[in-house]
Amino acid sequence: MTEEPFAADYIIINTCGFIEAAKRESINTILELAEVKNQSSQKKIIVTGCLAQRYHDELAKEIPEVDLVIGIAKEFNIAEMIRLDNLRDGEPAAPPQDFTSYPERVLPNLPYAYLQVADGCDNRCSYCAIPIIRGKFRSKPIEKVIEEAHWLDEQGIKEINIIAQDTGRYGYDLYGRSRFTELLSLLTGFKNIKWIRLLYLQPYFVNDELIDAVKGNQLILSYLDIPIQHASPKTLRAMNRHGAGSDYLALIAWLRRVIPDIVLRTSIIVGFPGESPTDFDELTQFIEKANFDYLGIFEYSPEDGTPAAKLSGRVAEKIIKGRYHQLTALQDSINQRRNEDRIGKIYDVLIEREIDSKEGLFEGRAWWQAPEVDGYTYITGDSQGSIKPGQIIKARFDEFDGCDFHGRIASGLGK
Numbered sequence: 001m002t003e004e005p006f007a008a009d010y011i012i013i014n015t016c017g018f019i020e021a022a023k024r025e026s027i028n029t030i031l032e033l034a035e036v037k038n039q040s041s042q043k044k045i046i047v048t049g050c051l052a053q054r055y056h057d058e059l060a061k062e063i064p065e066v067d068l069v070i071g072i073a074k075e076f077n078i079a080e081m082i083r084l085d086n087l088r089d090g091e092p093a094a095p096p097q098d099f100t101s102y103p104e105r106v107l108p109n110l111p112y113a114y115l116q117v118a119d120g121c122d123n124r125c126s127y128c129a130i131p132i133i134r135g136k137f138r139s140k141p142i143e144k145v146i147e148e149a150h151w152l153d154e155q156g157i158k159e160i161n162i163i164a165q166d167t168g169r170y171g172y173d174l175y176g177r178s179r180f181t182e183l184l185s186l187l188t189g190f191k192n193i194k195w196i197r198l199l200y201l202q203p204y205f206v207n208d209e210l211i212d213a214v215k216g217n218q219l220i221l222s223y224l225d226i227p228i229q230h231a232s233p234k235t236l237r238a239m240n241r242h243g244a245g246s247d248y249l250a251l252i253a254w255l256r257r258v259i260p261d262i263v264l265r266t267s268i269i270v271g272f273p274g275e276s277p278t279d280f281d282e283l284t285q286f287i288e289k290a291n292f293d294y295l296g297i298f299e300y301s302p303e304d305g306t307p308a309a310k311l312s313g314r315v316a317e318k319i320i321k322g323r324y325h326q327l328t329a330l331q332d333s334i335n336q337r338r339n340e341d342r343i344g345k346i347y348d349v350l351i352e353r354e355i356d357s358k359e360g361l362f363e364g365r366a367w368w369q370a371p372e373v374d375g376y377t378y379i380t381g382d383s384q385g386s387i388k389p390g391q392i393i394k395a396r397f398d399e400f401d402g403c404d405f406h407g408r409i410a411s412g413l414g415k
Contacts, residue, residue, distance in 0.1 A: 001106065005036045010044050010082050014075075015051035017133055020301035026051045034065035044068075046082075048075045050133045054304075072134065104151075111158040111350060111390040112195075112371050117145050117183065118164035123202070125229070126240040126307040127272065127300065130165055137166060139174050146186055152193070158350055158390055159195040160187075161371060167198060168205025178205065181213035184220060194392055195350065197370055199225040203243060203251060211258055221367050224255070225265040231286035232279035235272055238311065245286035252290055263368040267296035270327060271320030274313035275300075280323055287330055293338060294374050295331045299324050332402065339400040346410045349377050349395045351387055362387055366397075366405065381408035 005011050011033050015026035030047060037043045044067040047059055053071035060069045070078065107113060120135040121128070140148075152160055164170060171179030187196055196219045201210075203226055214220045230236050231245030255262050268283065287295065299320050302309035351364040355378070362379045369375055379387070379395050387393060387409065394410040 005033055006040075008043065010046060011036070012046045012048065012078060015047060015049035017050035017054045018129060019298060019303070021299070023051060030059075030063055030066065034063060037065050046070065046078060048072065048078065054129070054133050105148075107152075107155055107157070111156070111352060113152050113155075113157045113160055114163050115145065115149055115152065115160045116140070116163050117167065117170045117180075121165040122169075123166060124240055126238065126311075127269065127303065129303040129306055132305050134165070137169060137173055139164075139171050141174060142171065142179060142183055142186070145183060149187055149193070150190070153190040154192075156192050156390060158192055158392060159197065159371075160193055161197045161199055163199050165200060166202055166205075167200045168202055168210065180205070181209050184213040184217055187219065188217060190219070193219065195367060196220045197223055199370065201226050203228060203248065206251060206255070211255075215259070221263075222259050222261050223263045223265070223368055223370065225370070226251075227267045229267065229269050230272065230275075230279075230283055231268075232275070232282045235275055235279050235283075238274055239269075239272060239308070245282060249286065249289055263293045264290075265294035265296070265370065265374070266290075266292055267298065268327070269298050269300050270323040271300040271315040271317075273300070273308060273311035273315065275315055284327065284330065287327060287334075291334055291338065292331070293335075293368065294370075295327075295334075296373070297324055297327050297331070336400070336402060339405070342397050342405070343400060344397065346394055346396050348392050349379060349407075351379070351389050351391050351393060352376075353389050354387075357385070360385075360387075362389075364393075364395075366395075375404045377405040377407060379407055379409060 002008050013026070013030055013033060015030075016022035017026070026049070030045070033045060037045055045065060046068045047063075047066050048070045049072065052059060052069045053073075056069050056071060059066060068078075068081070105113075118137060118139040120137045121130045122137040124131060149160060168180050169178055170183060171177060184196075184198075196217070198214070198220065201224055206224065206226060214222070214224075228243075228248050229239055229241055231248065233244040236243060252264065255264065268287075270280070270283070300308075300315070302314075347366050349364040349366050351362050353363050355361045355363050360380055364377050364379060365371065365374070366377050369377065377395065377397075379393070395407040396410045397405050397407040399406040
């Protein structure tokens with residue numbers, strides 16, 4: 001296994017096909033690695049993931065450097081195909097129907113891991129292609145989730161991030177009801193896992209039962225990722241979603257009351273068809289009042305096969321970009337204000353990697369920073385060479401640069 005394309009005999013590209021920007025990134029990556037192959041004709045390129053599932057024929061036809069295009073239903077056959085040097089059977093197929101036959105994972109050299117509890121989605125938001133690509137919502141049996149969590153613990157993982165397209169719905173398809181809070185109560189008894197983070201919780205599953213589960217398991221971080229997508233009731237109805245900005249503000253106020261140190265992340269879409277200046281103003285005012293710790297902002301793009309792609313009232317691209325930049329600037333100011341309050345204080349930081357051994361510089365994340373999306377924390381001050389990746393240390397925070405934190409080791413080596 002290698003992450004260096006020039007050193008690889010087989011280059012496997014796992015693509016995303018969710019939104020236009022992700023498609024472009026996937027295509028650009030394929031083309032860049034096709035150039036690597038052109039410099040060494042012995043290399044072979046395999047493309048899988050959501051883009052391969054959705055646009056199998058187009059990829060196979062338009063990029064001849066690719067040796068195999070294989071959809072998500074058969075992506076776990078790739079290792080055997082490579083072993084036998086038999087790159088065939090690349091026909092697209094329906095998404096897998098269960099989680100009972102997934103093979104054991106190979107983990108990267110990181111102290112955190114994702115624990116997927118379900119796949120697919122039944123919500124049918126009008127803008128979203130996930131049900132088309134990944135199929136109906138289907139849960140992993142609860143005993144398999146627990147088994148996988150303990151396996152991750154045995155591998156030395158310190159943080160697990162619970163994921164699904166609709167995490168709170170976990171269990172509905174298998175058991176006729178959500179068993180998510182029951183699952184959370186069973187995620188205990190670990191030797192190495194210290195942090196459990198909950199991602200992608202739809203608002204209607206954030207309730208008393210969930211909060212009791214979060215507060216009842218000391219490993220679960222006070223961090224919730226709750227995608228809301230918009231605040232205007234009109235826009236939300238067009239998105240085939242429920243609620244309104246006022247409902248979400250009430251939910252946020254309640255969460256901050258029952259869990260005072262809670263960190264909230266959400267995502268929104270700007271430029272949805274029919275989004276008027278009034279709708280956008282409502283969204284802007286909502287973001288000002290909500291005061292989110294983290295906000296993912298996405299520009300609307302019409303996705304093939306989705307109801308929203310057929311809606312009238314398309315917003316001009318120039319206007320969408322203007323609204324995107326306006327909200328980005330607003331959230332940047334909120335981030336600066338909220339994060340400056342952390343300067344001078346001491347927090348737990350999970351060390352991910354060493355950057356400079358001479359300078360004693362390490363990259364990690366505070367407990368309120370989810371992997372890959374919430375920035376990093378850079379720590380100095382280890383003159384004894386005692387810090388190792390995978391440790392959770394105490395650090396004093398000295399600076400926030402608008403994206404990342406900078407600090408220094410406080411006391412003790414952590415755990």
